[in-house]
Amino acid sequence: MSSSRRRQANPHLGAYYGILTSAFVSLVISLAMFEQLGWPEMWVARAMILVPLALYLAISLGACTLNVEDFFASGRRVPPVYNGAALAAVLIGGTGFFAYTGTLFFLGFDALAIGLAWTAGLIMSGLLFVPYLRKAGAYTMPAFLGQRFRSRPLRAMASVLQLPPAAFLLAAEIKVAALIIAMFLPLSHQLAVACVAIIIACVTIVGGMRSLTWSASAQFIVGAVGFAVPLIIVSVLLTNLPAPQLTYGELFEPLKRSETVAGVSPSAPGELATALPHEQPRPSAKPFLQAFGAVSRTDFLTLFLCLTLGAASLPSLLARGGVTSSVADQRRSVAWGVFFVALFAISAPALAAFVKLLVFQDIAQAPASALPSWLNDLSAYRLLFARDANTDGAIEAAELFVARDGIVLVLPMAARLPFVCTVLMAAAGLAIALAAAASHLFTLAGSLADDVIRLVDPRSEVLPRLMVAWVAIAATSLAAGVFLAFAEIDVMRVAIMAFASAAATFFPVLLLAIWWRRCNWLGAMVALGAGFATMAAAVAFGGAPIAGQFRLTTVLAALIGAALGLIGGLIGSLLGPKPTPAEQAYFEELRDPSGDALHDRPQRRTAVAAASQ
Amino acid sequence: MSEQPGRDRHRWKTLLLALATLIIVFAAVFAAVAFAGRLDQIGFLRFPLGFYLLAQGLLIAMVALAFWSTRMQERIDRSFSEGEEL
Numbered sequence: 001m002s003s004s005r006r007r008q009a010n011p012h013l014g015a016y017y018g019i020l021t022s023a024f025v026s027l028v029i030s031l032a033m034f035e036q037l038g039w040p041e042m043w044v045a046r047a048m049i050l051v052p053l054a055l056y057l058a059i060s061l062g063a064c065t066l067n068v069e070d071f072f073a074s075g076r077r078v079p080p081v082y083n084g085a086a087l088a089a090v091l092i093g094g095t096g097f098f099a100y101t102g103t104l105f106f107l108g109f110d111a112l113a114i115g116l117a118w119t120a121g122l123i124m125s126g127l128l129f130v131p132y133l134r135k136a137g138a139y140t141m142p143a144f145l146g147q148r149f150r151s152r153p154l155r156a157m158a159s160v161l162q163l164p165p166a167a168f169l170l171a172a173e174i175k176v177a178a179l180i181i182a183m184f185l186p187l188s189h190q191l192a193v194a195c196v197a198i199i200i201a202c203v204t205i206v207g208g209m210r211s212l213t214w215s216a217s218a219q220f221i222v223g224a225v226g227f228a229v230p231l232i233i234v235s236v237l238l239t240n241l242p243a244p245q246l247t248y249g250e251l252f253e254p255l256k257r258s259e260t261v262a263g264v265s266p267s268a269p270g271e272l273a274t275a276l277p278h279e280q281p282r283p284s285a286k287p288f289l290q291a292f293g294a295v296s297r298t299d300f301l302t303l304f305l306c307l308t309l310g311a312a313s314l315p316s317l318l319a320r321g322g323v324t325s326s327v328a329d330q331r332r333s334v335a336w337g338v339f340f341v342a343l344f345a346i347s348a349p350a351l352a353a354f355v356k357l358l359v360f361q362d363i364a365q366a367p368a369s370a371l372p373s374w375l376n377d378l379s380a381y382r383l384l385f386a387r388d389a390n391t392d393g394a395i396e397a398a399e400l401f402v403a404r405d406g407i408v409l410v411l412p413m414a415a416r417l418p419f420v421c422t423v424l425m426a427a428a429g430l431a432i433a434l435a436a437a438a439s440h441l442f443t444l445a446g447s448l449a450d451d452v453i454r455l456v457d458p459r460s461e462v463l464p465r466l467m468v469a470w471v472a473i474a475a476t477s478l479a480a481g482v483f484l485a486f487a488e489i490d491v492m493r494v495a496i497m498a499f500a501s502a503a504a505t506f507f508p509v510l511l512l513a514i515w516w517r518r519c520n521w522l523g524a525m526v527a528l529g530a531g532f533a534t535m536a537a538a539v540a541f542g543g544a545p546i547a548g549q550f551r552l553t554t555v556l557a558a559l560i561g562a563a564l565g566l567i568g569g570l571i572g573s574l575l576g577p578k579p580t581p582a583e584q585a586y587f588e589e590l591r592d593p594s595g596d597a598l599h600d601r602p603q604r605r606t607a608v609a610a611a612s613q
Numbered sequence: 614m615s616e617q618p619g620r621d622r623h624r625w626k627t628l629l630l631a632l633a634t635l636i637i638v639f640a641a642v643f644a645a646v647a648f649a650g651r652l653d654q655i656g657f658l659r660f661p662l663g664f665y666l667l668a669q670g671l672l673i674a675m676v677a678l679a680f681w682s683t684r685m686q687e688r689i690d691r692s693f694s695e696g697e698e699l
Contacts, residue, residue, distance in 0.1 A: 123675060335679040342675060
């Protein structure tokens with residue numbers, strides 16, 4: 001078949017990324033040697049941050065394209081493993097990299113809901129949505145809804161409602177990336193935000209989904225190497241084995257002892273909104289292993305369900321739904337994504353436990369007059385402070401202030417590893433944050449351009465279609481940059497809000513559109529609207545008590561919104577007209593796992609007709 | 614119209630596989646959360662079992678489940694497309 005030949009991936013892909021991995025590893029090794037030879041830390045940091053950045057930009061330029069299918073669907077020839085890596089990078093993101101590990105440090109057991117939810121959500125998405133989106137082959141998720149129900153207004157509405165989840169995550173990821181850049185390069189926060197916004201806009205404009213895919217694969221490799229190397233070194237130092245995931249269990253006894261010495265006693269669960277740690281440095285007050293000591297059992301499950309539904313229907317993940325060469329490959333790519341996400345979710349608790357043990361052993365059990373020297377470095381980076389407030393000569397847990405998003409950077413410093421390990425960790429987080437930020441930017445702006453702006457001018461030719469997308473991408477990244485230069489956001493709360501609004505708005509409509517034949521445009525609109533309205537109500541009330549003790553928190557609103565969306569979608573569909581034969585045929589075709597993507601058929605027919613003339 | 618029964622069987626198998634996988638995932642997580650306190654009394658690889666399941670055990674199981682269900686689905690799809698050609 002001619003189409004299958006065209007869909008083949010570059011056979012040298014493995015070699016390219018092998019070379020890239022070895023180049024990055026040799027950069028790390030050379031910088032480690034230069035550091036020992038007396039290079040100043042500043043130079044090591046700049047090289048470690050800037051060289052990979054140049055690499056990502058070079059890869060994106062190499063993947064530049066003017067082809068519409070390449071721009072929106074990466075040419076539908078991405079091998080499953082690479083797409084899985086990109087899915088994992090987008091789902092975890094810089095927010096997960098820095099804030100999830102930090103939350104684990106503060107909450108221990110109670111934070112595990114987040115890692116579980118990512119994994120379960122991706123599985124759910126792979127079973128319920130992704131194969132059918134691949135078969136449909138629409139470039140964006142709103143375009144799929146528009147084609148499924150033959151409704152342009154629905155398509156525009158879905159595109160606009162993508163704004164909350166995608167824009168929240170975009171802002172969070174840009175902020176994380178800017179924090180790292182401002183920490184290690186001589187730039188102010190505003191300039192760092194501008195830099196990040198320009199970088200992701202460049203990556204996205206030159207090649208759309210194609211350059212996103214290939215730069216995200218490189219960023220995933222940098223992220224994985226940068227996260228694993230310091231963690232494995234610390235694991236060898238503490239437990240003599242290079243498998244942190246297996247061995248951190250044996251550190252629980254010393255960890256419990258040092259927690260007791262530092263004055264951490266079992267706590268009682270409070271409300272979810274206050275239990276989740278804030279960005280500002282604060283003391284850690286809950287024993288690592290205590291189950292449900294900060295987040296109650298019910299809140300744990302609510303958070304798990306909310307994030308699961310959110311991850312399953314996250315627009316930025318579903319936008320990658322059409323990039324592989326077949327439905328079967330798309331399924332496999334999700335399975336690989338689950339594997340990579342689970343690998344991170346398994347390693348993160350080990351990292352948090354290591355940091356807690358190192359910090360508590362070294363600081364909380366030492367006399368206040370003889371604190372370790374690395375504490376000064378960490379204070380200089382504003383990651384950790386200790387002051388003997390009650391002047392009893394010892395630092396207790398309550399006197400030790402830890403910044404939530406800096407835990408991964410505390411690990412190499414507190415373990416007294418060479419400075420290169422600290423910047424390696426930072427470069428890893430930066431890579432993942434950039435991959436996620438560019439992906440959210442493309443999802444948001446690409447959809448606004450293709451689904452909303454083109455409504456006004458649907459007969460645009462190839463170049464104008466991409467130009468509209470370029471302008472939308474540039475404008476969106478400018479808006480996000482300007483917003484972040486002035487606004488203060490807590491990245492984890494914003495990310496949870498984004499997952500919650502994705503769950504409330506898109507989960508019901510996708511479930512009904514893909515699995516219920518009778519669903520029609522009216523039901524889909526009601527489902528979208530009901531979910532969105534519930535989230536809007538939650539934001540308006542801001543967690544204040546509504547009736548008696550009942551508070552509509554973001555997380556709870558997501559579940560209520562999803563349920564209302566499902567009910568509204570059912571009622572709306574039954575009240576509305578019966579689906580037309582064309583809609584029913586589309587529904588049937590979605591379920592056939594073989595053959596071309598439905599979206600590509602008209603194009604192929606046109607191409608065949610043009611060739612035969 | 615001879616393809617109708619085959620197509621229906623394919624649909625049912627696909628739906629059943631998706632539901633079974635999701636039910637296993639959610640039931641396992643809910644059970645591990647519900648009995649976390651009691652499971653923590655048991656040791657496993659020097660971890661308390663309740664913590665181990667949520668931090669690692671269930672995640673490993675989910676990865677295995679994801680690859681298993683992908684393979685099962687491919688088998689279902691293959692038997693469908695072979696039946697279709699007959």
